[in-house]
Amino acid sequence: xxxxxxxxxxxxxxxxxxxxSAHVIDRVLVGEALVIEDMDLKNVSHIELxxxxxxxxxxxxxxxxxxxxxxxxxxxxxxxxxxxRTQPATVMYNKVTIKNGKQAVQMFGPAQRAVALAVMDxxxxxxxxxxxxxxxxICVGVFxxxxxxxxxxxxxxxxxxxxxxxxxxxxxxxxVEYLLKNYQASRHPFQAK
Amino acid sequence: MAVIDRVLVGEALVIDNRPDGSGLDLLNVAHIDLxxxxxxxxxxxxxxxxLTxxxxxxxxxxxxxxxxxMTKPATVMFNKVTIKNGKQAVQMFGPAQRGVSMAVMDxxxxxxxxxxxxxxxxICVGVFxxxxxxxxxxxxxxxxxxxxxxIKSAVAREPKVADVLKNYKASAHPFQAK
Numbered sequence: 326x327x328x329x330x331x332x333x334x335x336x337x338x339x340x341x342x343x344x345x346s347a348h349v350i351d352r353v354l355v356g357e358a359l360v361i362e363d364m365d366l367k368n369v370s371h372i373e374l375x376x377x378x379x380x381x382x383x384x385x386x387x388x389x390x391x392x393x394x395x396x397x398x399x400x401x402x403x404x405x406x407x408x409x410r411t412q413p414a415t416v417m418y419n420k421v422t423i424k425n426g427k428q429a430v431q432m433f434g435p436a437q438r439a440v441a442l443a444v445m446d447x448x449x450x451x452x453x454x455x456x457x458x459x460x461x462x463i464c465v466g467v468f469x470x471x472x473x474x475x476x477x478x479x480x481x482x483x484x485x486x487x488x489x490x491x492x493x494x495x496x497x498x499x500x501v502e503y504l505l506k507n508y509q510a511s512r513h514p515f516q517a518k
Numbered sequence: 519m520a521v522i523d524r525v526l527v528g529e530a531l532v533i534d535n536r537p538d539g540s541g542l543d544l545l546n547v548a549h550i551d552l553x554x555x556x557x558x559x560x561x562x563x564x565x566x567x568x569l570t571x572x573x574x575x576x577x578x579x580x581x582x583x584x585x586x587x588m589t590k591p592a593t594v595m596f597n598k599v600t601i602k603n604g605k606q607a608v609q610m611f612g613p614a615q616r617g618v619s620m621a622v623m624d625x626x627x628x629x630x631x632x633x634x635x636x637x638x639x640x641i642c643v644g645v646f647x648x649x650x651x652x653x654x655x656x657x658x659x660x661x662x663x664x665x666x667x668x669i670k671s672a673v674a675r676e677p678k679v680a681d682v683l684k685n686y687k688a689s690a691h692p693f694q695a696k
Contacts, residue, residue, distance in 0.1 A: 357588040422575075516613055
């Protein structure tokens with residue numbers, strides 16, 4: 326190896342500490358999860374979410390969703406408690422039009438607590454790297470049926486669904502390989518009979 | 519080189535006669551318009567916006583073949599006819615969702631969407647379901663066929679300008695002025 330080649334190798338090689346500088350959440354990722362028990366359709370939790378870094382479409386969706394309020398459809402910043410918003414910054418939005426106070430309180434009570442705790446547990450457990458948390462944006466779509474009647478279930482099931490959806494998104498699951506193996510045998514509970 | 523390296527646009531209509539032979543089944547007609555494009559394109563932005571920008575009666579919906587099995591490429595569906603009741607909502611997130619999702623996955627399985635691009639492509643699918651639609655099997659099957667056809671023509675860049683130029687004057691639109 327000539328001295329020039331050696332020099333070239335030296336300068337083109339990545340400095341050691343940089344090997345881990347690649348971000349886990351370096352692009353828009355999409356997640357989805359459904360949680361239900363005993364076919365309690367009234368309180369079923371279904372989450373769809375996107376997560377992505379600054380500068381991505383997730384950041385644009387976050388800022389727009391938080392500020393574009395409509396009658397019955399409200400973007401809401403996820404907070405574990407007032408004055409303690411989550412990191413990453415997370416906006417929730419409802420999928421079922423809110424028509425009364427009960428629905429509104431379900432959204433900014435049990436659902437908000439659940440989504441916020443799921444986000445923070447994902448940071449605590451390292452699913453979302455702590456070092457990336459302040460530079461990420463999450464948008465969470467929350468489905469609460471207009472007839473939902475069990476706050477405890479809303480909170481527990483939305484917590485589990487949000488956590489599962491975040492973990493799935495970040496692991497890039499379901500993988501294309503998994504889907505190709507399983508999609509034909511799958512059944513959608515509401516498909517045509 | 520990526521096959522889906524830019525925003526591509528597709529459209530397809532599927533219809534048949536009413537089961538009782540009384541003419542075209544306009545109640546259950548499927549009409550799909552869609553865009554598909556890679557990360558960093560306007561399709562990614564449109565995907566994120568459509569999924570998060572909910573309005574009363576107009577809902578973005580992530581396509582899943584079944585709960586906990588979202589499609590790859592990530593696909594958002596949106597309704598073209600305002601949803602006013604539970605029946606319409608269930609038609610959208612039941613048969614139509616299943617139809618669209620199966621079409622997307624079949625397009626990956628048959629290579630129309632290259633498997634190694636599926637994680638890096640976004641699809642937005644506009645679904646037309648008449649508020650008087652009454653046969654779930656047709657909603658599912660026709661939206662499946664229309665979505666598949668729309669994706670295939672989008673990826674094949676069809677119809678070609680040359681073909682449209684050759685044929686557009688002789689064409690008839692079913693709802694044009696008589």
